Amino acid sequence: xxxxxxxxxxxxxxxxxxxxxxxxxxxxxxxxxxxxxxxxxxxxxxxxxxxxxxxxxxxxxxxxxxxxxxxxxxxxxxxxxxxxxxxxxxxxxxxxxxxxxxxxxxxxxxxxxxxxxxxxxxxxxxxxxxxxxxxxxxxxxxxxxxxxxxxxxxxxxxxxxxxxxxxxxxxxxxxxxxxxxxxxxxxxxxxxxxxxxxxxxxxxxxxxxxxxxxxxxxxxxxxxxxxxxxxxxxxxxxxxxxxxxxxxxxxxxxxxxxxxxxxxxxxxxxxxxxxxxxxxxxxxxxxxxxxxxx
Amino acid sequence: xxxxxxxxxxxxxxxxxxxxxxxxxxxxxxxxxxxxxxxxxxxxxxxxxxxxxxxxxxxxxxxxxxxxxxxxxxxxxxxxxxxxxxxxxxxxxxxxxxxxxxxxxxxxxxxxxxxxxxxxxxxxxxxxxxxxxxxxxxxxxxxxxxxxxxxxxxxxxxxxxxxxxxxxxxxxxxxxxxxxxxxxxxxxxxx
Numbered sequence: 001x002x003x004x005x006x007x008x009x010x011x012x013x014x015x016x017x018x019x020x021x022x023x024x025x026x027x028x029x030x031x032x033x034x035x036x037x038x039x040x041x042x043x044x045x046x047x048x049x050x051x052x053x054x055x056x057x058x059x060x061x062x063x064x065x066x067x068x069x070x071x072x073x074x075x076x077x078x079x080x081x082x083x084x085x086x087x088x089x090x091x092x093x094x095x096x097x098x099x100x101x102x103x104x105x106x107x108x109x110x111x112x113x114x115x116x117x118x119x120x121x122x123x124x125x126x127x128x129x130x131x132x133x134x135x136x137x138x139x140x141x142x143x144x145x146x147x148x149x150x151x152x153x154x155x156x157x158x159x160x161x162x163x164x165x166x167x168x169x170x171x172x173x174x175x176x177x178x179x180x181x182x183x184x185x186x187x188x189x190x191x192x193x194x195x196x197x198x199x200x201x202x203x204x205x206x207x208x209x210x211x212x213x214x215x216x217x218x219x220x221x222x223x224x225x226x227x228x229x230x231x232x233x234x235x236x237x238x239x240x241x242x243x244x245x246x247x248x249x250x251x252x253x254x255x256x257x258x259x260x261x262x263x264x265x266x267x268x269x270x271x272x273x274x275x276x277x278x279x280x281x282x283x284x285x286x287x288x289x290x291x292x293x294x
Numbered sequence: 295x296x297x298x299x300x301x302x303x304x305x306x307x308x309x310x311x312x313x314x315x316x317x318x319x320x321x322x323x324x325x326x327x328x329x330x331x332x333x334x335x336x337x338x339x340x341x342x343x344x345x346x347x348x349x350x351x352x353x354x355x356x357x358x359x360x361x362x363x364x365x366x367x368x369x370x371x372x373x374x375x376x377x378x379x380x381x382x383x384x385x386x387x388x389x390x391x392x393x394x395x396x397x398x399x400x401x402x403x404x405x406x407x408x409x410x411x412x413x414x415x416x417x418x419x420x421x422x423x424x425x426x427x428x429x430x431x432x433x434x435x436x437x438x439x440x441x442x443x444x445x446x447x448x449x450x451x452x453x454x455x456x457x458x459x460x461x462x463x464x465x466x467x468x469x470x471x472x473x474x475x476x477x478x479x480x481x482x483x484x485x
Contacts, residue, residue, distance in 0.1 A: 107409070107410040107411045108410075111374065111415070112332075112333075112374075112415060113332070113372065113373060113374025113375070113415045113416075114374055114377075114380050114383075116372065116431055117372075117373055117374055117380075117423075117431065117432070117433075118380060118383050118384060120430060120431060120432050121429050121430060121431060122372075122425050122429040122430075122431040123428075123429030131380075131383075133377060133379070133380075133396065133410075133413060134377075134379045135377065135378075135379030135380050135381075135382050135383050136379075152332075152333065152336050152337070152342060152372065153333050153336060153337035154331065154332075154333025154334060154337065155333075157331070157334045157351070157352075157353065157354055157355030158354055158355055159351075159354055159355025159356050160334070160337070160338065160355045163355075178353065178354075178355075191327070192327045192353065193327055193411045193412055194411050195353070196413075196414050196415070197331065197332055197333045197414065197415050198333070207342045207425040207429075209427070210341075211341040211342040211343035211368065211425075212340060212341055212342075213336065213337070213340050213341060213342055243333070243334075243337035243338075244337060244340065277383045277384055278383075280382055280383045280386070280387070281383050284379070284382065284383070
């Protein structure tokens with residue numbers, strides 16, 4: 001077997017095995033180590049401060065998570081209370097499906113119905129709290145220059161992905177959001193029982209008077225949303241098309257994630273007092289964290 | 295438990311007052327990991343409201359039940375269930391001791407090894423939750439009335455949890471819970 005590198009292509013097409021010398025342990029080790037330092041369009045950046053895409057105004061040294069996520073993929077992280085999480089639609093074709101769990105008691109999790117009902121507002125935008133089913137704020141949406149989001153349609157189920165694209169498995173060309181969430185959840189010991197309805201960012205939906213759900217698509221490339229974790233959170237993100245996306249091809253571009261250290265929304269912050277309901281939601285969160293010694 | 299196929303069950307309310315609300319969760323009786331999914335139901339039909347013909351879909355995107363008859367303009371599935379905790383947000387901490395649908399779901403669910411992890415967004419038979427043009431959403435005066443009915447047919451063997459909403463702080467049930475009648479028809483009679 002002859003070792004051939006990409007810099008020195010052989011005279012003829014080579015099978016993958018022929019491109020690598022891996023006939024002994026040491027050769028295999030050298031071959032594996034030879035991959036060090038390669039870059040991919042979608043990848044995490046470690047340490048996060050080394051991100052090539054640090055958002056304007058953010059101290060790189062404060063970054064705790066920096067990643068570009070491919071369409072049809074997923075990412076996940078446990079973040080401390082106060083962490084700011086920024087999601088950016090790089091190409092204008094991303095759809096970021098989000099689930100949040102209390103990292104201390106993950107059966108407390110995002111409740112989409114309460115997130116829309118309690119603030120008396122179905123459409124997500126800056127200042128909107130993401131509520132759990134336990135009357136507490138998991139995170140606050142503090143910045144949004146897209147406005148094209150959705151809490152009605154969730155992510156693609158397996159059956160919907162198969163009906164529309166012919167396949168749903170995570171390794172297929174058209175992963176369902178559900179299959180991606182299932183994997184992301186499994187990394188934290190969570191199972192399909194733990195997957196409630198999700199919200200999605202960057203592809204919009206509006207409700208007509210007769211209830212018709214109208215897809216309004218993207219607000220364009222480079223738009224972002226920023227969340228603040230109000231308690232320690234398990235964050236799951238799946239990137240897959242919006243269920244109402246009319247494009248026949250599986251269309252889902254890159255998502256960029258940056259997160260950095262910060263503080264939860266503090267008492268006295270106007271965001272905590274936008275309404276009496278929201279004020280009490282922050283009170284409940286503070287009560288919970290105080291009793292836990294956090 | 296409601297058996298499929300072709301079996302039909304129907305909450306029906308004949309309260310002395312106008313409108314009790316039936317908060318409802320559906321689970322595949324053979325595998326409760328598969329359960330009712332609001333987003334799959336809405337996205338599949340492209341409409342935010344439940345009416346005759348709506349297929350009530352599961353987390354797998356598959357039909358759990360079909361609404362086969364309905365005597366109100368639209369049924370709600372976006373308003374979620376009341377809980378003691380959300381009552382503290384909506385009305386104040388003085389309401390924490392009141393009964394709530396989420397507790398009813400947890401109490402009944404516990405008989406089937408279901409718990410907080412199994413609580414998902416639900417159906418609200420006879421509740422009225424309009425979404426206005428600017429996204430304003432809320433529970434408002436009902437569009438139901440005495441004797442109005444809805445019927446759905448189980449497409450799989452189902453575990454059905456229903457809470458006759460005990461809410462006393464909003465107009466979903468006119469601030470006054472009243473009886474809700476539910477009739478489960480033997481599927482053999484519909485063959």
